[in-house]
Amino acid sequence: MDPTSAAFLYAENRQMPMHVGGLQLFEKPEGAPRDYVRQIYEQMSEVEEMAPLFLKRPTRGITTAGQWAWTQDDAFDLEYHFRHSALPKPGRVRELLELCSRLHSTRLARERPLWEAHLIEGMRDGRVALYTKMHHSLVDGISAMRLLQSVMTTDPDKRDMPAMWAARPGKKTEKARDEAEHSLAAVPLDAMRTALGITADAAGLPAALVKTLRSGLKNETSALSLYAPRTMFNTTITGSRRFAAQGWPIERLRAIGKASGTTLNDVVLAMCSGAIRTYLIEHDALPDSGLVSMVPVGLNAKQSQSASGEGGNAVGAVMVKLGTELHDPADRLAAIHGSMKTGKEALGSMTQLQIMAMSALGMAPSIVTPMLRLHGIIRPPFNLIISNVPGPRSVQYLNGARMTGTYPLSIPINGMALNITCNSYADDMDFGLTGCRRSVPHLQRLLTHLDDELGALEKAAGVA
Known part of the structure; x- marks a missing residue:
């Protein structure tokens, strides 16, 4: 293995x-x-x-x-x-x-x-x-x-x-x-293996690492995050789970993106940002500084192996500042768009191997910390993972039964009690929220907040 x-x-x-x-x-x-x-x-x-x-x-x-x-x-x-x-x-x-x-x-x-x-x-x-x-x-x-x-x-x-x-x-x-x-999940490992060889990509890894660390120390978007605030999500979890799911017409999200000059993935992140902000305010737990999410991104081989947030194989990761400290939904969307753009440009300056290696390094704390039981002792590398997985574009059938929705369930870990994953399907964007039942109480309230935030974004973008 x-x-x-x-x-x-x-x-x-x-x-x-x-x-x-x-x-x-x-x-x-x-x-x-x-x-x-x-x-x-x-x-x-x-x-x-x-x-x-x-x-x-x-x-x-x-x-x-x-x-x-x-x-x-x-x-x-x-x-x-x-x-x-x-x-x-x-x-x-x-x-x-x-x-x-x-x-x-x-x-x-x-x-x-x-x-x-x-x-x-x-x-x-x-x-x-x-x-x-x-x-x-x-x-x-x-x-x-x-x-x-x-x-x-x-x-x-x-x-x-x-x-x-x-x-x-x-x-x-x-x-x-x-x-x-x-x-x-094994791709970053393959990148590390390959990097041990004497190749131009491997020779460039030290410089890429220095650049990534410099960006992290300056609190800039990169493959590493050093400035995530501690939240109620970043705590020890139990084995009990709560799952909530709902879908929204993807055309509503696309309309916001078109009107605001942002991407579909930016709008998904902005929905999550606003929903999480409202949820934390309800629990009197919103930190002064903005939350950070790890966002898997794909590599578009047709564009010189630059990163893309629109789908593809999730072999890279960007640490995105969610702007939860900002009151206005339009400001949050703009901040997320800028953070994603900067992060993808940073990955775009690296080769595919360097992207995978940096992403593996950025993800390492989220795996090593719970393994070594260091949660609560060191600051979280990021507050949660928000993934957007591309799904079927046409209606699917299973032995004559029409699929009306498909909702992903993911993995909360110690120090990261909430995971949000969504996937596109036909005309919808289906969200799946998986959290620790005790650490994220009334998780289903986030669905209401997601719906409210979508409406707020539509109003801010002038498409309501």
Whole structure:
């Protein structure tokens, strides 16, 4: 097992389960029988051969010299990993999110392959839900999204789509699984390995590091942050989770960006900034200085390997000042746009290898600090992670069921009790908020604040 994947296993404990998850909602096809969900469950359970990724089990002992290694589970039990559940009445979205919160709180059993899937019925509006979780040592959020897309279709009449865990030929599926096997979480490690070679990129790493540290010391946007204030989110967490989710029409966000000369990603960050500001004010916990978020960015190979916040592989990271100390939503959006622009320009001056190496260095404190139990002793490197993952641009179907939304669940860690991840899907931007149930009380209030902030941004941009 590569050290990056092993790090997620070493860092994991009861308070910090290290799995990512996803919640998809589906509308039944017209004329679906009463036992439609049961039929889908049985169809997805009829798997002749499992894909290798879903049989990988972690192990360590004398034979592995005490190091984590992957082995194949020869006693695999699909019934354990794939479960059929139902919501209690009245079957609202509230009950669904509460169930997902509980499911996301429990660690995956290490004596088995590190994944679970739950097909959920009982929603009073007739929709069906699918909650999945996979350990971060197996995949990251983007890889998990690609795996899901590999078994979806734009054809509402196609009924022979196999389960995500079924082995099957096909370039689309093989590519998705290859990318999942080589999780994007391991890319910074590959950059470090390559940097050990005698290359022009490696020769430039010391200069890039000095430049990055200089920017950090000046409190400028870069791959490193040295000035994040301590907030109520930067504390010791429990193992219990709360999950909240909601989607907004992506055209509303684009209209704000167009009117203000900012990007879609800037608007997402501004929504989060305003929502967090209001939430902290409600709890009399807003610090005087602005919060800092780590924001994964993609690399646009067509533009000389410069960084892009509009999608792509999340192989770089920018530390963005969220402007939470500013009262006016337009000022916050402008500050975020400037911070992102400066950060992307800084990454754009580096080669791809240098970007990955600097990003790995910037992320290191968020992994090392909880591993060494230093949270509360040293200042947080940043206050939270806000990720924007590109998703399918067209409406997707799973064996005739239309997907109406897809919401990501992520990983709070000690010292960082809140994680916000969103992904685009067709005409919507779907937000998933995952937090420690005790450290982030009434997390669902953030959804109201996000909605209010979107309206405030529309008004400030003159598109309301």
